[in-house]
Amino acid sequence: MAAVLARDIFKTFGETPAVDGITLTVADGEFMVLLGPSGCGKTTFLRIVCGLERQTSGDLIIGGSVVNDTPPRARGVAMMFQSYGLYPHYTVRNNIAFPLRTQRIPRKEIDGKVEWASRLLGIDRLLDRRPRQLSGGERQRVALARALVREPTALLLDEPLSNLDAKLRASARLDIKQFQQRIGVTTIYVTHDQVEAMGMGDRIAVIDHGRIRQVGTPTEIYDEPADRFVATFVGTPPMNLLARGGGCLGFRPENFLPRDMIDGGHGGITEFSFRVDRSEYLGSERIVYGVIDGFDTQVITARLPPAHVAEESIRPGEWHPFAVRNSALRYFDNDGKRTSRH
Amino acid sequence: MQRAIGIAVREVSFYAAVALFVVLTAFPFYWMLITSLKTNPDLYNVTNIPFWFNEAPTLEHFKYLFEQTLFARWLLNSLVIGICVVAITLLAALPAGYSLARLTGRGGEALGIGIFLTYLVPPTLLFLPLSRIVAWFGLQNSMWSLVLVYPTFTIPFCTWLLMGFFKAMPIEIEEAAIVDGCSRLGAFVKMVIPLSLPAILTAVIFTFTLTLQEFVYALTFISSSAQKPVTLGVATDLIRGDIFFWGEIMAGALIASIPVAIAYNSFLDRFIEGITGGAVK
Helix, strand or coil, rough: CEEEEEEEEEEEEEEHHHHHHHEEEEECCEEEEEEEECCCCCCHHHHHEEEECCCCCCEEEEEEEEEECCCHHHCCCCEEEECCCCCCCCCCCHHHHHHCCCCCHHHHHHHHHHHHHHHCCHHHHHHCCCCCHHHHHHHHHHHHHHHHHHCCCEEEEEECCCCCCHHHHHHHHHHHHHHHHCCCCCCEEECCHHHHHHHHHHHHEEEECHHHEEEEEEEEEEHHCCHHHHHHCCCCCCEEEECCEEEEEEEEEEHHHHHHHCCCCCCEEEEEEEEEEEECCCCCEEEEHHHHHHHHEEEEEEECCHHCCHHHCCCCCCCEEEEEHHCEEEEEEEEEEECCCC | HHHHHHHHHHHHHHHHHHHEEEEHHHHHHHHHHHHHCHHHHHHHHCCCCCCCCCCCCCCCHHHHHHHHHHHHHHHHHHHHHHHHHHHHHHHHHHHHHHHHHHHCCCCCHHHHHHHHHHHHCCHHHHHHHHHHHHHHHCCCCCCEEEHHHHHHHHHHHHHHHHCCCHHCCCHHHHHHCCCCCCCCCHHHHHHHHHHHHHHHHHHHHHHHHHHHHHHHHHHHHHHCHCCCHHHHHHHCCCCCCCCECCCHHHHHHEEEEEEEECCCHHCCCHHHHHHHHCCCC
């Protein structure tokens, strides 16, 4: 296990930059999530870390040594692919044993480790099957076992849950996080799904157009977004933004509540007149869409707890007094960067 | 009622079509078999019905073929040539097809098509320049000249065939192997080759049958009987002047075509998989 350091990594394909200067430190044993829209360069960065792509410039340091020109097999990292990349002509046992065999580890030791990894993931009864005889969830576990079995310096996961159905995804999310914590392996996890990112990451790096927009804990990313991109990319529905003066003012939908639900507290509140256009009842929450007086063109969302909201305070077509605590307001300047105040 | 007639008509026309194709493909074999078993007087009497025996069948032609001609030697020559050409072709086409599919990016496709086009240049155009090369190697009048020349048309086709197949193979499997500790060559040997067996088998059958049926180069480069492959031997040594040894010719053709027919039929499904697997990408 080792820390992974990337310093000014650039990668261009022809003219197009895929990775545009990424500097990132992943501490030993940390679970780092790279979050960004598709095509933002996060997978390319991951492929550079494991050595399947060579960066155009910049340094990559794994476990204290520069590995720019080290071939993938000598980096000691394990990668789990989006489509798993299981070896279809091998049994599950041989799939898991493969990374050990290439290192010429004695047979007895291999058997022991395969046993350990398959027990860990609960696939020990599948060892003699072939990948095509497995369900999606089982395949995912085999791929994870194959990645973990040789105790890699770093574990790289490229959208590992995207081929699973929603229900399985939730449990697999929990599983991966648990294994990672138990083994304590440095992990870089690529996803475009913010639920995965928020739920699993020790820290999240939000990436857009090949650049890191912000690195921080899930709380930091959500509560203190560094710029407008992060503010609107993370969170469903995204942060509301109101153009004001030279910049804009942002607040999360769950902080935008009927006036009578908010007490002033210290710091005070900012009041808005909100015209409700439409509301969606989702069971645990109610999403309300409308416009704020003076900003007619922009749809504003509010996320309300259904049990505590009186029907008459969100009647469609009418103006209602809404408010946000001043402590929940975020300000962004003209370039979209976060500023302290306006 | 009308529907029943419609179904009947459809069934009948379907089986009629099938029967037509069966006759079309099986008739040459039937003709070879019956001709090779007829006595000469039966064969040359024009008043006889040609489709069935008018005299008792005989194994005379087969006996003559094996005892009085070098037929067994020709078969062996063809087999040796076929095996050598298959080996050379695979040795060149596997890495070439893989490189074109994976390593050269966009130019790979154009290069692949270019290589395939060379397959379309007819042997009648090439045997003159190739005869210089054969002479330069000192292989005139030797079956080894064919081992040298046949790969010029088998390698392009097989490279193209294998390239299509490799392109269709998910690249993650090789990449996983590379991250798991293989070199690219190791990933190729351990993952790509076992997984492309259908395509490799197609390439083998195709190459083997091409070499077995080739005629122009063999005729050009070889004149002594002991060096001839079976196609050439049957056609040149069993036609003397204007006398055709029809019984022996048909017996020889039958024996030479049976292994090919068996190979095609037993591997037909994989053969189709190999060809279409590449075609649809």
